[in-house]
Amino acid sequence: MTRVRVTAPQSAARPAPKRPYTSREAAEESDVGQVFVRSLIRSQLRLAVVVASGFLLVIAAYGLMVALVPDLAQMRILGVPVNWIILGAALYPVIGLSAWLYNRAAARNEARYRDLVEDR
Amino acid sequence: MNPAVGLTAFLGVVLATAAIGFYGLRISRTTSDFYVASRTVRPWWNASAIGGEYLSAASFLGVAGLILLTGTDALWFPVGYTAGYLMLLLFVAAPLRRSGAYTIPDFTEARLESKAVRRVTSLVVVAVGWLYIVPQLHGAGLAIRISTGLPSWVGSTAVVVVVCLTVVAGGMRSITFVQAFQYWLKLTALAVPVVFLLLHQADAGTLSLAEAASNPTSLPPAGLYQTVSLLVALLFGTLGLPHVLVRFYTNPDGQSARRTTLIVLGLLSVFYLFPTATGLLGRVFAPELARNGQPDALVLLLPGKLLGGIPGDLLSALVVAGAFAAFLSTTSGLVVSLAGVISQDLLGGSVRGFRAAALVAAVVPLAFAFTTDSTALAGSVGLVFAFTASTICPVLLLGIWWRGLSDAGAIAGMVTGAVLCGGALGAGTIMGSDLAPAWLAQPAAWTVPAAFGVMVLVSRATKHRVPRSVTRLMTRLHVPERPVATERQVR
Numbered sequence: 001m002t003r004v005r006v007t008a009p010q011s012a013a014r015p016a017p018k019r020p021y022t023s024r025e026a027a028e029e030s031d032v033g034q035v036f037v038r039s040l041i042r043s044q045l046r047l048a049v050v051v052a053s054g055f056l057l058v059i060a061a062y063g064l065m066v067a068l069v070p071d072l073a074q075m076r077i078l079g080v081p082v083n084w085i086i087l088g089a090a091l092y093p094v095i096g097l098s099a100w101l102y103n104r105a106a107a108r109n110e111a112r113y114r115d116l117v118e119d120r
Numbered sequence: 121m122n123p124a125v126g127l128t129a130f131l132g133v134v135l136a137t138a139a140i141g142f143y144g145l146r147i148s149r150t151t152s153d154f155y156v157a158s159r160t161v162r163p164w165w166n167a168s169a170i171g172g173e174y175l176s177a178a179s180f181l182g183v184a185g186l187i188l189l190t191g192t193d194a195l196w197f198p199v200g201y202t203a204g205y206l207m208l209l210l211f212v213a214a215p216l217r218r219s220g221a222y223t224i225p226d227f228t229e230a231r232l233e234s235k236a237v238r239r240v241t242s243l244v245v246v247a248v249g250w251l252y253i254v255p256q257l258h259g260a261g262l263a264i265r266i267s268t269g270l271p272s273w274v275g276s277t278a279v280v281v282v283v284c285l286t287v288v289a290g291g292m293r294s295i296t297f298v299q300a301f302q303y304w305l306k307l308t309a310l311a312v313p314v315v316f317l318l319l320h321q322a323d324a325g326t327l328s329l330a331e332a333a334s335n336p337t338s339l340p341p342a343g344l345y346q347t348v349s350l351l352v353a354l355l356f357g358t359l360g361l362p363h364v365l366v367r368f369y370t371n372p373d374g375q376s377a378r379r380t381t382l383i384v385l386g387l388l389s390v391f392y393l394f395p396t397a398t399g400l401l402g403r404v405f406a407p408e409l410a411r412n413g414q415p416d417a418l419v420l421l422l423p424g425k426l427l428g429g430i431p432g433d434l435l436s437a438l439v440v441a442g443a444f445a446a447f448l449s450t451t452s453g454l455v456v457s458l459a460g461v462i463s464q465d466l467l468g469g470s471v472r473g474f475r476a477a478a479l480v481a482a483v484v485p486l487a488f489a490f491t492t493d494s495t496a497l498a499g500s501v502g503l504v505f506a507f508t509a510s511t512i513c514p515v516l517l518l519g520i521w522w523r524g525l526s527d528a529g530a531i532a533g534m535v536t537g538a539v540l541c542g543g544a545l546g547a548g549t550i551m552g553s554d555l556a557p558a559w560l561a562q563p564a565a566w567t568v569p570a571a572f573g574v575m576v577l578v579s580r581a582t583k584h585r586v587p588r589s590v591t592r593l594m595t596r597l598h599v600p601e602r603p604v605a606t607e608r609q610v611r
Contacts, residue, residue: 034591041598045521048210055206059351063344073192080400087195088396092389095199095206099382102210107375110600 033117040113044106051102058094062086125433126267129440133305134282137448140298163376167383169296170367172303174201174384175391176252176450177259180306180443182498183392185415187399188406189496193342194399197498198392200351204358204505205388209381212359214374215520215597222369223461224362224512231519233587234527240534242465244511245362246481247538248504249458252361253451253485254492255500259416260447261489262497266417267440273490279444280486283452287459287478295456296370302449303387309442310394313423313435317401320427346562350502353564357505360512362461363453373601398422416497419443455481503545506564510537514571518579520597525575526585533575541567 066072066083075082179201186194221227224245229238257276264275342350358364371377402409402418406425409418420443423435458481459474467473511534518525518533544563548556559566579586 034595037595037599041521041594044598052207052210055203063347083192084195084396084400087192087199088400089393091199092202092392095203096382096385096389099206099209099385103378103382106214106378110375114600 036113036116040109043109047102047105047109051098055095055098058091062091122433122436123268123270125437126264126440129267129437130264130278130444132437133441133444133448136301136305137282137298137445138286140301163371163380163383165296165300166367166370166380167387168300168303170299170364170380170384171387171391172299172301172306172445172449173363173367173453174205174361174388174450175303175306175446176501177256177443177446178498178501179391179395180310180446181259181262181416181419182255182496182501183395184398184402184419185417186496186498187396188402188418189410189415190342191403193347194498195396196347196350197354197502198396200354200505201358202385202388202392203351204354204356205381205385207355208359208364209378209385211517212520213368213377213381216365216516217368217371217377218374218597218599218601219593220369220596222366223457223464224360224365224516225461225465227365228515228519228530231587231590231593232525232527232530233589234530237527237530239465240531241512241515242461244534244538245461246458247542248360248508248512249362249454249461249481250485250488251504251507252501253454253482254488255497255504256447256451256454257486257489258492258500259443259497262416263420263440263443263447266414266420267436276486276489279447279451280482282448283455284479284482287452287455287482288475295452299449299453302445303391305445306442307387307391307394309438309445310391310398310419313439314394314397314401316431316435317423317426318397321401321405343558345565346558349506349558349562349565352568353502353506353509353562356509356513356564356568357507360508360516362457363450366453366457366460375600395419401426451482506562506567507538507541507545509564510541510567510571513568514575518572518575522576522579523590523594524579524583524586526579526582527587528582528585529575529577529579532578533571536574537567537571540570 072083073081077085179198183194183198186197216227219227219230221230225238225241228241229235257279258272260275260279261272262275264270264278265272368377368380371380398419402415402422406418406422409415409421414421420436420439423439424432426432427435455478459478462481463470463473463477467477514533514537515525515530519530541563544560544567548560548563551560
């Protein structure tokens with residue numbers, strides 16, 4: 001492993017030297033390459049929006065439940081009010097599960113992109 | 121509480137922090153690359169460090185205090201703090217890592233090729249950092265007053281002195297180690313007393329959580345607008361916090377940035393169970409704290425109140441240690457990232473400049489802390505989230521996902537968000553929490569869309585200012601790095 005020393009980027013003092021394009025970058029900036037890149041960005045954005053909306057829907061559903069079932073605050077599990085259990089503990093696994101599913105799907109999008117680019 | 125216990129706990133945390141900093145420094149010379157941006161730090165270490173830095177006074181003291189005060193309304197705070205990291209994972213983590221930017225101003229400058237954008241972003245970042253440090257210092261003042269009986273200013277000053285000494289002496293080089301240790305210390309310091317108290321009360325047969333449902337004070341419940349606005353602030357504020365971004369730089373690539381964030385979410389979820397449980401216990405056994413205006417002290421006072429004697433003292437010492445770990449880790453993380461921004465933009469990026477900037481970054485909020493009164497800690501940190509959500513969040517999200525962002529649009533949007541949100545918060549503070557209407561006290565629900573709207577509209581109107589490098593930069597942000605294996609072979 002090479003040692004990479006991190007200091008304050010001296011961008012103000014001297015601009016980064018223009019290095020020649022690698023063949024990979026050249027391929028990515030070609031018209032065909034950009035089609036693939038744009039489609040990757042679109043699918044990642046769509047995925048992120050879908051997962052975020054799913055989580056917000058769960059929260060909205062909880063809010064609706066509280067509004068529609070006023071008895072919820074009276075119900076108990078092991079002596080603890082049910083709305084405390086939902087909000088104080090049960091939402092966290094939902095967050096974790098959303099994150100895990102997102103990670104898998106995002107990695108899959110990237111793998112698909114890699115396959116496309118390397119096939120050419 | 122026994123003053124000696126509090127002092128011993130505080131000194132213990134300071135010494136442990138210094139010792140681990142020193143030890144980590146030696147390790148980093150001999151084994152892997154802690155100093156060199158820790159590019160090889162494992163996701164678990166990195167995630168613990170992120171958790172250690174993120175869990176501040178608001179999480180450690182404020183959440184339990186607010187739950188004691190307002191019950192289920194306050195449970196949205198830990199949910200929002202955690203879900204903020206989900207948003208960060210979804211929209212920011214991997215692209216930001218791939219950008220190679222070390223601070224938020226670095227990112228906006230690279231993305232928009234504009235020095236002016238960089239300067240505006242720096243100003244906003246410094247304002248956010250200072251606003252965020254102040255509640256930490258208020259928390260330190262409260263903790264030292266409760267645990268030792270000394271005046272509040274001693275606690276705030278002690279935290280600033282310790283942070284300045286470690287940063288200036290270079291002890292923050294092994295910051296990953298220190299922050300990771302502080303996460304586990306904070307978790308232990310909350311979890312052990314909660315488990316102990318639950319067992320003790322169950323044993324004594326006095327455990328009935330039925331009373332937890334009723335509020336100890338007559339505060340009105342939060343309305344729909346307030347809850348939605350709070351969630352907007354917490355969900356979109358997290359991804360703009362200046363000290364969070366620096367930690368993502370220590371991941372080797374975009375995919376490991378995502379893996380780290382997933383672990384962080386797990387660590388936060390486990391942590392927040394305990395302030396919630398403490399708040400619940402507090403509503404049953406110590407409701408008078410809510411009525412005499414010291415709800416934030418609940419975490420510190422509950423063990424001594426319920427157990428007494430030596431077990432009570434030991435648990436109190438543990439809690440005080442955890443509290444100071446929270447103040448120290450968040451404050452030092454913020455001071456380091458603020459010092460980076462200040463020294464780069466004003467002092468030319470030299471090491472001496474960095475040290476001077478660190479002093480400025482820590483002393484200014486101390487002056488703020490002296491001149492302002494501590495309010496509910498979780499609430500005042502929530503306001504900082506509203507401010508980042510209205511300023512830095514739009515520029516990051518649009519910068520990462522929208523090619524059409526121009527420098528003029530970014531500046532106009534950030535200024536709009538800062539003026540609207542800052543103005544609303546300022547007006548709300550002047551009017552006092554009893555008089556301020558909800559839309560001033562909790563402005564995120566309208567200031568965040570306003571900032572986004574202005575940013576998009578002005579960018580549309582100044583299309584010719586969109587930098588030509590945008591194609592190349594967007595490619596870099598979103599295209600996966602070459603697999604690590606081939607990268608090693610190339611080298």
